[in-house]
Amino acid sequence: MSNNERVPSVCETVNDEMLSLVYGELADGRRTVVEAHLAGCSGCREVYDGYRQSMSFLDTWPEIEEPLDVRTLAHDNRRSWMVRAKPVLSGVAAAVAFFVLLTAAGGTAEYRDGRLVLSLGAPATPTPTPAPTLDPQEQTEAMKRWVRAVLREELDRGMSLVVEAVHQDLNARDNVQERHRRLLARATDLRREADRRDYEMALRSLAREVAEETNLMSGDINAVIQMVAGRGRTPADVQ
Amino acid sequence: MDDTTDAELIARHKRGDQAAFEQLVLRWDTRVLNLAYRLACDREEAREIRQIAFMRAYRGLAGFNGDARFSTWLNRVVVNIWRDRVRQQIKRRRDPESGEPVPDRPETGALPCPSAVSEQREAGRIVAEAVAALPDAEREVVALRHYQGLTFAEIAEVVDAPVSTVKTRMSRALVRLRGWLKGVEL
Numbered sequence: 001m002s003n004n005e006r007v008p009s010v011c012e013t014v015n016d017e018m019l020s021l022v023y024g025e026l027a028d029g030r031r032t033v034v035e036a037h038l039a040g041c042s043g044c045r046e047v048y049d050g051y052r053q054s055m056s057f058l059d060t061w062p063e064i065e066e067p068l069d070v071r072t073l074a075h076d077n078r079r080s081w082m083v084r085a086k087p088v089l090s091g092v093a094a095a096v097a098f099f100v101l102l103t104a105a106g107g108t109a110e111y112r113d114g115r116l117v118l119s120l121g122a123p124a125t126p127t128p129t130p131a132p133t134l135d136p137q138e139q140t141e142a143m144k145r146w147v148r149a150v151l152r153e154e155l156d157r158g159m160s161l162v163v164e165a166v167h168q169d170l171n172a173r174d175n176v177q178e179r180h181r182r183l184l185a186r187a188t189d190l191r192r193e194a195d196r197r198d199y200e201m202a203l204r205s206l207a208r209e210v211a212e213e214t215n216l217m218s219g220d221i222n223a224v225i226q227m228v229a230g231r232g233r234t235p236a237d238v239q
Numbered sequence: 240m241d242d243t244t245d246a247e248l249i250a251r252h253k254r255g256d257q258a259a260f261e262q263l264v265l266r267w268d269t270r271v272l273n274l275a276y277r278l279a280c281d282r283e284e285a286r287e288i289r290q291i292a293f294m295r296a297y298r299g300l301a302g303f304n305g306d307a308r309f310s311t312w313l314n315r316v317v318v319n320i321w322r323d324r325v326r327q328q329i330k331r332r333r334d335p336e337s338g339e340p341v342p343d344r345p346e347t348g349a350l351p352c353p354s355a356v357s358e359q360r361e362a363g364r365i366v367a368e369a370v371a372a373l374p375d376a377e378r379e380v381v382a383l384r385h386y387q388g389l390t391f392a393e394i395a396e397v398v399d400a401p402v403s404t405v406k407t408r409m410s411r412a413l414v415r416l417r418g419w420l421k422g423v424e425l
Contacts, residue, residue, distance in 0.1 A: 054413040
């Protein structure tokens with residue numbers, strides 16, 4: 001009997017090491033022990049052969065070879081950066097393009113009193129002096145101010161989008177909470193309804209019992225009345 | 240034969256050497272692609288995962304402190320990307336009314352593997368589909384042990400589980416595969 005108890009424990013140990021053996025991870029000392037056990041234990045041998053067979057199956061699924069074009073990766077890294085910066089870049093690009101078109105059409109752009117004043121072929125405001133023609137440095141400065149204004153606008157727009165998204169998220173959460181509240185209220189109503197029905201049933205049952213008892217009592221009273229009426233009072237009753 | 244170590248290339252990359260990162264990519268490209276392929280069982284998906292993995296590696300190497308081997312770290316990146324994508328796909332398949340997952344994949348929890356290797360010989364295709372039908376946790380271990388050649392201890396690091404659990408998953412996967420593939424001619 002003691003031999004029967006010993007065999008499973010060896011098998012369990014070997015089972016634990018069998019995967020290491022099939023994948024060549026078992027140290028030499030243990031490998032010899034496990035292999036010796038496998039030679040004499042048909043149960044463990046079957047498990048071992050099963051592992052080997054599955055591994056042969058797995059070997060039939062070949063690798064794939066598709067070298068990555070590293071330039072694509074570099075492009076993608078740039079692309080991911082550009083995707084993040086796209087809203088700002090598009091704003092700047094639009095501003096620059098507009099400025100170039102304006103300049104090409106003979107227009108001017110000035111930044112006066114905190115406002116951008118544009119004019120196309122004629123002065124923006126009637127002044128006694130002819131419309132000033134901006135020198136390149138002034139034009140550059142005007143463009144910088146304009147780009148800053150556009151960037152600020154883009155930033156404001158981005159922030160308002162974020163705020164809107166947060167509001168939507170909060171609203172969605174409010175909706176979920178509202179739904180939970182409604183469900184809770186409904187559950188409470190159902191519970192109350194169930195309680196009310198229970199009370200009604202209990203009261204009806206009580207009423208039935210009372211009615212039955214009343215009937216019994218009235219029967220008893222009638223019997224007593226009939227008995228008393230039939231016999232009349234005796235001297236003992238008077239006493 | 241290039242005998243520059245991964246650690247040296249990483250150090251050069253951190254100093255801004257773009258060529259060092261490209262060298263790392265060339266060195267690990269096939270292994271990353273094939274790990275993704277064994278996990279996703281789909282060429283297109285594997286390419287996508289590889290692309291994301293190298294982009295994450297590019298950005299994440301600055302924080303790589305060398306506690307683990309680069310290969311372990313990179314394998315973990317790939318496995319995590321695949322897990323995220325599986326989760327997203329499961330989330331997308333949830334019923335909008337009940338929120339319950341829509342069961343359009345095998346009971347084993349694996350993604351379908353649409354004729355991943357149709358141009359290869361029949362046995363390979365069948366095995367690919369069998370691997371695809373394994374539960375995700377078992378498939379990870381099979382991909383990392385059998386196809387990537389990681390030791391059980393290294394896999395434990397990648398999947399963040401004890402070695403005993405990793406071995407149990409591998410054993411179950413091999414037993415399952417044997418049952419499914421009985422009678423298949425190799």
